[in-house]
Amino acid sequence: NEEAQQLCGQYISSQGGNGMAYQTVGSLHFDFSHSEDSITDYHRELNISRAATSTTFTQGGVTFTREAFTSLADGLLWVRLGASEKGQITFKASLTSPMRHTAVSANDRTLTIRGRGDSMEGVEGKVQFTTTARFIPKGKECRVTSDGETLSIEHADEVFVVVGSGTNFVNYRDLSADAGGVC
Secondary structure: OHHHHHHHHHHOOOOOOOOOOOOOOOEEEEEEOOOOOOEEEEEEEEEHHHOEEEEEEEEOOEEEEEEEEEEOOOOEEEEEEEEOOOOOEEEEEEEEOOOOEEEEEEEOOEEEEEEEOOOEOOEOOOOEEEEEEEEEEEOOOOEEEEOOOOEEEEEEOEEEEEEEEEEOOOEOOEOOOOHHHHO
16 A cells, blocks of 8 residues: 555656645525524425425424525526515525635625635635625515625515626636626
8 A cells, every 4th residue: 555655646646736626615604593492393305316405493483494406507506595474584694705815795685705716735826706695585574784794684584595606717727707707
């Protein structure tokens, strides 16, 4: 094993840099302000063939549903937040990234994060990215507010979230795409 590892290191592995690693854009966070009531009837499901997941639970007599699926063809993540009673969905949403060079904005029912990938193995990070989460709340009593970096939704009956990302990456020699336009 030791001799094979040395031979692989010498003849198979790159002797210079190994190139840029795949890097995450970040995370979309939901901060729900549920009461202290205990959760019952908790159920999670993952359907890999449909690229879909769902979670249901009951709290304070209300059944909450969270569903998500991805569309490779469209390059989108769809999320649906629902409740068995009207006006029960209240949360704050934010975007974060482990990348050092990012800017987050929130306005008009949209969260956006823009940034650039980090440097690696002495190679400057030049891949730029844009990710947008568009919130589509439903309900007569629903309110949407923003503080410039987070989005708050109060008393919605149902909320749809559509998340898309884009980069300037065309291929390993071409970084000329418009990350915002792709997104």
